[in-house]
Amino acid sequence: MSGRYTPPDESTLGGLVRPAGARSSTRRGTPTSTHASALGSGFLGLGVAIIAALQAMLGIALFLLRLDAYPSVIPVVAAWLLLMVTFLGLTITISASGERLPDWLYAVFLAALAAVVWLDFVAIAPLGDIGRHATASVSVGFVLLVIVTLRSRWEVLLATAALGIAFVVAILMSTPLTPVTIPMQVVIVALAVGPGITGVLLVSGFERMLKRELDRVLVQSTVAAPRLAVGMLASEELARLDLDAEELLDAVANGEAPLPLPALYSSRASTLATELRLHLIEGRRETWLFHAISESEHLGRRVTVSDPATLAGLLDDVQRDSLLAALWLLAADPAGASSTRLVTTALGPLDPNRASTGGRLVIPVRLEVTGMKRNRVDPGVWEALDRVGRYSDSTASGTVVIELDCAVDNPVDAARPQ
């Protein structure tokens, strides 16, 4: 095969060929896959650092109070100095390098913390009561919090678990367990592992919440779309197909591709033609509601929509906004646990006998929410549905059914959309 033109790797294109109707769901972008620290969990890390610093100050005060009790002060002093150097170094590195923690630095950080724990234990082991005398080693648990926004939660939990195990082993080896000493040991272990666990839970909840909000705000932009719209990636894909076609045609025109065409080229031409045809013909069959649901990670998982007559496009901006808000709340699961909740949305069919006053069309909308009790429906749902149209609801065997009548302007009366 001579010539400069080489057809792109077939897998990239072949992977994109899909049956009509399945479009935009297979290659929908994940706009919410942004790095979470861009949304402010970096700020959360600052708060965590403040808490760690506070605890460390308390720990130092406690240590100074008991200075006399230690058989040898040097290891503890070394532990505290090392801890402070690590903490400050880490905080400075993080703020200087833009909230990233490379692997090697993470390893150094963990090694330093391990050394702190070891030094502290060496100093207090002869006292025979780890729980009562541990200071720097407890602060290690809080300093670990600083990385909670930077590393994956498993890494933080593993480090926390290692710290907890170190405490348990040290206690078992040095402290006689009696009803008098046990409470202190339990408390100290809880104090060591508590911050890590709490931090991971809180930060992941925070990130999940912000991602969901980002998802909601991004999907919100579908509300202003025309009656039938193309998805976010439609023009991009069309542009790509046009470019591919242009390159192929160019190759044929300037003789890079021999005529009659070899099989590689002709199969590519055929794939391109099919895809292009699909995009041109099937392009505008979907409404804003379809795009909103297929582009949203949150809605896409739980909500299905059936709107054969593309009636959703007739709703005005307020109705769209409110319907989206209601679906959002219905799909939301406060507990965060996986459940079998599914929201089925069906629009139409139009009843010709039911044109309401003023020649406005009435679109019947039926929402079926499975796996939800009527009294667990967020009150905001009813508030939002009120703005969509008149509704009535019923419950049957764990399924809440909401019937809505949306009055919309008849498109025949208005100027042709688009």
Next chain:
Amino acid sequence: MELIEKERRRLLQSAARTFGLSGVVIAAFCLALPGVVDPDLLPSVLIVLAGQAGALVMVGRSSHIGWVALTIVLGCGALALAQLPWAQSSSLALSASLAPLGAAGVGAVGMVLSEGTGRWLLWAVGTLTSSLLVATAGPTSGLFSTPAIATLAGWVMTLIIGLWVTVGVQRAVLRIENIGRAHHLERQASETEAQRRQGARLLHDTVLATLTLLAHSGVGVSAEALRQQAGEDARLLRQLRLGSTPMPQFSGVYSLEPVAETPLGTTLESVKQRFLRMGLSVRWHGSGQVLLPSDVLDAFLLALAECLENVRRHAGVDEADVTITQGDDTLRAVVTDAGVGFDPADVAAERLGFTESVVARLHDVGGNARVFSTPGAGTTVILEVPR
């Protein structure tokens, strides 16, 4: 904004619940050890702690401040009850056991007390009461009561968490709103661009026709004509890509500008030219001077071109007849060839070609298509669109 506020409260509430419950569990375990609490009092202490755990569960569910107050009252009650009888020199184990209750079990509610003066007040009351109650359990180190300091620290830290999450959410929401605005603009631009590209239907029709030829390796067409056609189409696509409105070179009849009405005749001529270059001569009959709305015209021309392409590829003849007739409200084209024909029943329904490109597109504009054919007796296709 209201939604995320609600979610933020929910997050802090459930964090307070989890944190508080773990504190209560640890405290209950320590207090239940022999010799820590007066054995007669132990059941009452555990019952109060159970009540407090219930209140904490409700703190996780509801944002009502009553549950927070109940948690503080029951928690402080348990702190006091465990120390009875007063004034007895209490053990080190007791004060150590009360610390997790004061700092986490009760102090956890600090997370939900970060907004509003009333809640601040409640926080101050809760902090003071629980710290003092823990302190009365006795000093552990010199004159200082470490558990009391820990309790105080617990309350302060939970309050910091509450404040920090609140402020963090506010900052993030501003950022998210900016992203949302940018995304909205991007969507509009994407929509406009898609409209522009989809609007260039005539261009895509000729590109599709050429691609289809290439898909069959260009067999049956002279290499020179095919190269010329490909070069022309590539040029049009390049112009489309560069944002201009492509104007086809030959015969000057493709107009890709959005015009409300386009005369049919000149456009038919270009279709004829195109097929002539591919080796199919098309004979027109009837009037060509019809004005059609541009979307109807597009659909009509696409359907016509697809039919002629089918003739060229499958019929085995090199000429076809197209008769255009006008009714009062419809425009009809009859495409006839004297080729090999086929049995319409044999053509699988899911084959994309005809149904998708011709029928679907005609239906879009209110028209329809019918096919009549018998093997060996040629094919007739009737296309109808509204005028």
